[in-house]
Amino acid sequence: MRKIFSRTLICTLIMLLSSLTANAQVEEFEKYSDMKNVTYVYISKAMLTLAKGLTAPSVPGMDMKNAFGKLNAIQIITTESKAARAKLKAEVADVVKRDKYEMLMQVDEDDSKVRIYFKDGKKQSVILMSTDESNETSVIAFSGTFKIEDIQKMTEK
Amino acid sequence: MERLNINELNIKELEQIPIPEGLEERLSAKIDEWDAASRTVAIPSTPHRGFLSPDNGGTEGGAKTIEAGRGSWRAFALAASFILVCGIGLYFALAPTNKGTIDTYDDPQLACQEAENALQLLATNLNKGMAQYEAVNAKSRQAEEILNKQLTKLN
Numbered sequence: 040m041r042k043i044f045s046r047t048l049i050c051t052l053i054m055l056l057s058s059l060t061a062n063a064q065v066e067e068f069e070k071y072s073d074m075k076n077v078t079y080v081y082i083s084k085a086m087l088t089l090a091k092g093l094t095a096p097s098v099p100g101m102d103m104k105n106a107f108g109k110l111n112a113i114q115i116i117t118t119e120s121k122a123a124r125a126k127l128k129a130e131v132a133d134v135v136k137r138d139k140y141e142m143l144m145q146v147d148e149d150d151s152k153v154r155i156y157f158k159d160g161k162k163q164s165v166i167l168m169s170t171d172e173s174n175e176t177s178v179i180a181f182s183g184t185f186k187i188e189d190i191q192k193m194t195e196k
Numbered sequence: 197m198e199r200l201n202i203n204e205l206n207i208k209e210l211e212q213i214p215i216p217e218g219l220e221e222r223l224s225a226k227i228d229e230w231d232a233a234s235r236t237v238a239i240p241s242t243p244h245r246g247f248l249s250p251d252n253g254g255t256e257g258g259a260k261t262i263e264a265g266r267g268s269w270r271a272f273a274l275a276a277s278f279i280l281v282c283g284i285g286l287y288f289a290l291a292p293t294n295k296g297t298i299d300t301y302d303d304p305q306l307a308c309q310e311a312e313n314a315l316q317l318l319a320t321n322l323n324k325g326m327a328q329y330e331a332v333n334a335k336s337r338q339a340e341e342i343l344n345k346q347l348t349k350l351n
Contacts, residue, residue: 072298079299080301080310081298081300081309082299082301082307083299083309085299086299086301086307090307090308106315107311113310113311113314115314143322143325144321144322144325146324146325146328148324153324153325155318155325156322166318168317168318168321169329170321179314179317181314181315192321193315193318
């Protein structure tokens with residue numbers, strides 16, 4: 040009886056803790072899931088683990104198995120609405136400034152501006168890629184346990 | 197084996213059978229002992245009832261120990277139940293409001309494809325940036341070579 044109670048208590052604590060620490064993504068972007076004219080995609084670690092087991096993903100020049108293993112979540116926010124684009128850009132600028140992201144790359148082309156930021160956290164690292172095109176703005180946040188070396192590997196062809 | 201019907205037994209004849217001396221006292225003492233033991237084990241209906249005092253057959257120290265253990269165990273069970281209820285409540289209260297943490301895809305295949313596209317885009321942009329950096333670096337080296345050549349001529 041005592042064992043059952045102890046186990047129940049431990050399970051409850053684990054459940055509580057996991058629910059509190061489940062935010063493995065950039066929390067500031069969560070609000071876009073409810074916003075009108077905004078497409079919000081969230082892929083959790085559980086789904087990535089499932090996907091890893093089901094298929095053999097391939098991206099040229101990338102060790103996908105390694106990349107999938109280190110990812111905790113992917114958030115993709117896309118919008119064509121003027122108001123939402125302005126808000127999203129301001130949000131990215133705010134997050135980058137506040138959380139002290141480092142700019143990795145800036146690619147300016149005629150029709151698009153791409154910014155890639157990186158935050159090397161103790162518990163979690165984030166790669167933030169914002170793409171601003173003439174009629175669309177998109178932000179992709181990759182959260183995981185990767186290091187700058189892993190990003191370097193992505194550029195090796 | 198021949199069976200005896202209870203109705204056929206003659207009560208008067210049974211009463212004549214001699215009872216061993218002291219059996220009645222011993223039996224009642226045994227019953228009292230069992231009663232005392234059952235009271236010590238039984239769960240009291242109120243927190244302060246059920247204490248055994250020496251006059252009703254129990255030892256005070258032993259009963260108190262059992263009662264104290266039971267009290268702490270009850271507090272532990274109460275705390276565990278409270279945490280359990282709060283945990284479940286919190287879990288379900290937070291989950292539906294936080295849509296940003298709900299998987300968009302139910303199909304892992306689709307999720308994989310989306311993740312692959314996102315990573316592909318990241319790799320492409322990183323490579324674009326690296327290509328631009330290489331181009332600028334090459335131009336810079338070229339300019340440096342020309343400058344060095346001119347400086348050598350001047351010297």
